[in-house]
Amino acid sequence: MRLPIHPDLLAMQSTVRPEYDRFFWICVIICTTVATAIAFFLIYSAWHYRRRNANELPSQLDVKVPAEALWIGIPFLIFLGMFFYGAKLYFDIERPPDNAETVYVEAKQWMWKVQHPNGIREINALHVPVGQAIRLKMISQDVIHSFYVPAFRIKQDVLPGRYTTIWFEADKPGTYHLFCAEYCGLNHSQMKGWIYALSPGDYARWVQQGGAEGSLADTGEKLFHQFACSNCHHFAGHGPGPNLVGLYGSTVQLQNGQTIVVDDDYLRRHILTPSGLTVEGFHSSIMPTYQGQLTEDQLIALIAYIQALGNRTPEGVMAPDAQGSPNPGEHQRESRSAGKSPGGF
């Protein structure tokens, strides 16, 4: 019978995958060896020491401590090896490289919504260029989902109320399954899509056909003014609210004494429920809450805009302490990330 081996099984699709598969198969070999050895001893003993006489009483051997110690010690060492190897692999899977580009993903019952920084939106599909590390920042609109690309050996739960991150770098052009891997209700098994890894040339062509109406940060900028954020957050010095230029990724002290890094989660929580998260030196309870007024889409766009502010000043306004970017109006993308979202415990 033809063995039903999926073509994925033997190919190299992502940078992490060879490392994964190597470790996986080493474990399979270890497990098979141990299981075979145990089975052998069981069957051997059952045969060789089979009862030959109904009344026989075999020698009642006593404990041999060295044997006991050996088969506690050796397995434990093997286990330690598996632990370290697994931990290293995990770190590689979880920690994106610095040059990773961020794409936002929103999960909802029962579809995946993807937002590229250049403004292109996709549903149940994600186009990426081969050879570029992609960081996914994900959030759910309702229940817990999980973003799973078997070919890349990556999976990450997508939670409501908080961003979670995963990354990958596609090695070869191809089309790969995307599945939801956390039971999320009726159409859980239907919540799937495709990852399209394209050669750089094909990807550039795809982007051109993309039909984006301005980048994600541009959308965020529009929202920033539409929701009157600019009334308090000025670009020339501080207003009632802090100047947001250069804020993203920086470390600030909050009024309650905590010191935090300004990342996506902080910004999202702060926009939705400002109190308790105010930066030291500013009045709490001036900023109104935007809970219920902004969709997750819009929050992502605003955060992308704030991230894009970086060191740069928006066109037409010079901040007194601005670092002075050579081309005001050019986006200087700060792709610093705070790594795995804090607040997980």
Next chain:
Amino acid sequence: MADTSHLELREQFSTPEQQRESAISGMWIFIVTELMLFGGLFVAFTVYRLRYPAAFTRGSSEMEYWMGALNTGILISSSLTMSLAEYFVAQNKSMRGAILLLVTILLGAAFLGIKFTEYYLHFHDHKMPAFGFEETGPFAPQVQLFFVFYYVMTGLHSLHLLIGIGLVFFMFVPTALRSLNAEYHTPLDNTSLYWHFIDVIWVFLFAIFYIPGAHIR
């Protein structure tokens, strides 16, 4: 030889000592399970308290500190009367023990009376989640979370206290009739253990719900 007929040595046991020790061990293990039950709630509460300190302090400020403190005093006193009851019964002064058990019941009832008064007052102030809860201010959902824990934890405690009062009452009758005496008072010992446990739980509940916001009025 003492009349052991009322000791009711159960058939699975070989000696009265074995029966008594088994009963006491069983009660301690049961208390451990209760500890785990409340423990889960305490842990969940602590997680949120650390995450939303301002909201939880705000919620705590809604508590009437003096009512909580009074209740704490009442329960601690009831533990005293309970212990004294046990002491007197063990001294074969079952009548005195019975009276003290009665006082314990009254104190427990007083506690519940004050507690339900508090619940009613909170309801009146729109601080009962799902029943007209109102909170203005920035972190209303977290304040509601505080109150959810408040009602669940003190409610669970009150339920246990009610059961405790029932148990004490069941001990009152045989004590007054002197069936529980110096020779045999294991059920009373167990009831007493249970009662003290409920008291200890309350002390911690008082600490987490009443004290954080007490300075704000």
Next chain:
Amino acid sequence: MATHMLPETAARNYLNEEDGIFSWLLTTDHKRIALLYTFSITLLFFLGGAFAVLMRLNLLSPHGAIVGLETYNKLFTMHGVIMVWFFLIPSIPNTIGNFVLPMAVGAKDLAFPKLNLLSWYLFMLGAFVAIYSIFRGGVDTGWTFYTPLSTTYAMGYVVSAAMGVFISGFSSILTGLNFMVTIHRMRAPGMTWFRMPIFCWSMYATSVIFVLATPILAITLILICIERVFRVGVFDPALGGDPLLFQHMFWFYSHPAVYIMVLPAMAVVSEIIPTFSRKPIFGYKAVAFSSLGIAFLGFLVWGHHMFVAGISVYSALAFSFLSYAVAVPSAIKVFNWTATMYHGSVSLETPMLYAIGFIGLFTIGGMTGLMLAALGIDVHVTDTYFVVAHFHYIMVGGAVMGFLGGIHFWWPKISGKMYPEFLAKLSALIIFFGFNLTFFPQFILGYMGMNRRYGSYAPEFQNLNVLSTAGASILGVGYILPLCYLIWSWKYGPVAPPNPWRATGLEWKTNSPPPKHNFDETPLVTWKAYEFEAQKEELNLG
């Protein structure tokens, strides 16, 4: 030393001591209560099994062969709820444990017989409430009730299912309490802790977990019911709650729960192996302490169900490491059982077949557990059929086979009859074969990326699913056979002697079936566990 029945009382035993339905429904005899439980869990096993059959039939086709997605989601949820809480958790402790434990320590009954009966009634009440939710329309959240799906979005009868489990939890707690006090206080004269059979050590460890872990489940279920009924946020992020807190609380119970399911099976195997090898268990103290070690360490590893859930990398590291640590005591048991057989006098009656099968399948399940404990590996295979295969190897290949082995081992003692040996062996082999055919392909499916809880799946997974379903049909037949021949043997089987296996435990020193009070005279124990040498005259050995 030996307690022999007087001839005229030989015909009176716990089964014929009293007659009438109320002598059963109001009994406080641990042996009768064990039979009440056996009756209930057998029914529930076949109910959960029926759901599994429907699931596997449905998975014959990538698009769902016989039911729609809504029904499928309910099927896997109810299969999980029933099998975990209404079969596996009570199975060995409340059937074999209830029957054997008091006798194994030389007592007349458990410490609290009335609580034991109450346990059964609570269990039945919980089962009725859970089944009510099935008949009203079912629940489709998965047996893990993850929030906010279960509290805010699910349409089914979540509260009644959760309450059914909640009620049955008290049954567990009381059982654990009863067993612990019995072992502490009711051992026969001369039976020190280190003369107790390993069965008792493992049941003790199980009881510790019952007592400590179950209340956490209780409170977690209460909280989700409160959230669902009153629409307040406890775990709902929209109201400031944390869905991960639910997962932590749920798994803090549910991981130790899997040790509740497997330790009793290990208890059974620890009795069978020495008996059918005619040797004391190798490394008695190591095996005894390993039971406690598993119980203790089992409380520290719950986070390994959450490696991709959004916990911090450092948490994940700690949980992974501890998960490897908990594998060590399990490995000790496996090696020690195998060493017991080595140089023994091995006889392959049915209980021994099940016990050997347990060791092999538990080893495979355990080793794949080690793979899952490796953080990097888990990322790909968590929430896939790899995990499903892993836990079925332990639960079905392990716990259920342990249960069947124990039922066969103690069947003569319980019923006074012998089961038909050839048919029993045949069934064991059918079960072993059917089991592996069902679940081994699932390891491959998981690695290939087939998700669990999918009522429809990508077409490339079909071949292995068909194989798995074929195995499941064979497994089903394998389970029905013992049901039939055991019931048959109860009436028509040959009469069993007091000690057909020439085992050394105290329960074998009384009649089959035992009298109501177990022993005519309280035993006085002057020998170690499994000390064949000391008992060889009585057992006619050597």
